Amino acid sequence: xxxxxxxxxxxxxxxxxxxxxxxxxxxxxxxxxxxxxxxxxxxxxxxxxxxxxxxxxxxxxxxxxxxxxxxxxxxxxxxxxxxxxxxxxxxxxxxxxxxxxxxxxxxxxxxxxxxxxxxxxxxxxxxxxxxxxxxxxxxxxxxxxxxxxxxxxxxxxxxxxxxxxxxxxxxxxxxxxxxxxxxxxxxxxxxxxxxxxxxxxxxxxxxxxxxxxxxxxxxxxxxxxxxxxxxxxxxxxxxxxxxxxxxxxxxxxxxxxxxxxxxxxxxxxxxxxxxxxxxxxxxxxxxxxxxxxxxxxxxxxxx
Numbered sequence: 224x225x226x227x228x229x230x231x232x233x234x235x236x237x238x239x240x241x242x243x244x245x246x247x248x249x250x251x252x253x254x255x256x257x258x259x260x261x262x263x264x265x266x267x268x269x270x271x272x273x274x275x276x277x278x279x280x281x282x283x284x285x286x287x288x289x290x291x292x293x294x295x296x297x298x299x300x301x302x303x304x305x306x307x308x309x310x311x312x313x314x315x316x317x318x319x320x321x322x323x324x325x326x327x328x329x330x331x332x333x334x335x336x337x338x339x340x341x342x343x344x345x346x347x348x349x350x351x352x353x354x355x356x357x358x359x360x361x362x363x364x365x366x367x368x369x370x371x372x373x374x375x376x377x378x379x380x381x382x383x384x385x386x387x388x389x390x391x392x393x394x395x396x397x398x399x400x401x402x403x404x405x406x407x408x409x410x411x412x413x414x415x416x417x418x419x420x421x422x423x424x425x426x427x428x429x430x431x432x433x434x435x436x437x438x439x440x441x442x443x444x445x446x447x448x449x450x451x452x453x454x455x456x457x458x459x460x461x462x463x464x465x466x467x468x469x470x471x472x473x474x475x476x477x478x479x480x481x482x483x484x485x486x487x488x489x490x491x492x493x494x495x496x497x498x499x500x501x502x503x504x505x506x507x508x509x510x511x512x513x514x515x516x517x518x519x520x521x522x523x524x525x526x
Contacts, residue, residue: 257322258319264380264382275311279303282303283300284427285428285433286426289427303402306398310401313392313503318380323360330354349362354368359371360373370385372467374389377392390491394501399447403445403447403451406440410440465482465490466481
């Protein structure tokens with residue numbers, strides 16, 4: 224590093240570098256399969272999947288299959304299961320997508336020289352992961368990396384929500400809120416129907432078991448709906464104001480050109496409003512998912 228440049232070991236934003244320059248030291252890193260080996264996060268992710276599959280079981284086998292109305296069962300079954308697939312796919316994409324990790328240990332003399340910095344310019348180095356911090360990046364103690372546009376670390380998806388996976392997190396909260404609402408509506412209708420026939424022939428399970436399963440489903444639906452609806456609103460507000468949750472909590476004044484409202488939505492979801500915005504399968508390359516590449520760090524799976 225030349226004497227005209229200064230490198231500071233400070234954990235704060237770097238005002239000069241953007242995300243592209245920060246990622247230059249590790250071409251193709253965003254494409255590899257990303258998974259955080261955190262015990263709490265993996266347990267929370269498992270619980271999330273278990274609860275969604277439990278809801279699907281109760282809706283399908285307790286409420287819909289015993290129904291005497293064929294079309295009622297078919298329509299609601301297709302809608303609920305499609306929403307469940309979209310929710311779980313969004314969860315997987317959030318969990319297995321690199322949120323925008325800055326290359327680890329890129330604060331080297333060679334990399335510094337490649338930045339072509341002007342004399343006197345100050346850049347910031349994270350002392351925890353030894354990386355040059357781009358603007359709006361923050362260090363995550365669980366991921367052990369600096370994450371570009373880090374909003375927060377969510378244990379329920381076992382990952383940080385950042386620049387590259389915020390879209391999938393928003394879709395996850397939206398679809399979970401939708402299936403929670405659907406499950407609560409079906410539960411209410413089922414309770415009324417069962418009371419009318421005095422719990423006879425309204426389910427293939429015994430009345431006590433049916434009641435217990437539906438009560439637990441209602442509690443789960445209320446909890447999930449409240450949590451995901453709040454998170455969905457918070458995320459949309461954050462995107463429309465171009466301010467992450469960390470930046471809001473730290474009351475950081477923007478030094479970047481803010482993309483507000485629809486500009487912010489387009490920057491996160493990509494392009495003009497379309498069905499692609501709500502499709503968690505968009506951009507998924509199955510062929511590359513099945514291939515592997517060997518690097519110095521070992522074998523990595525591509526997505």
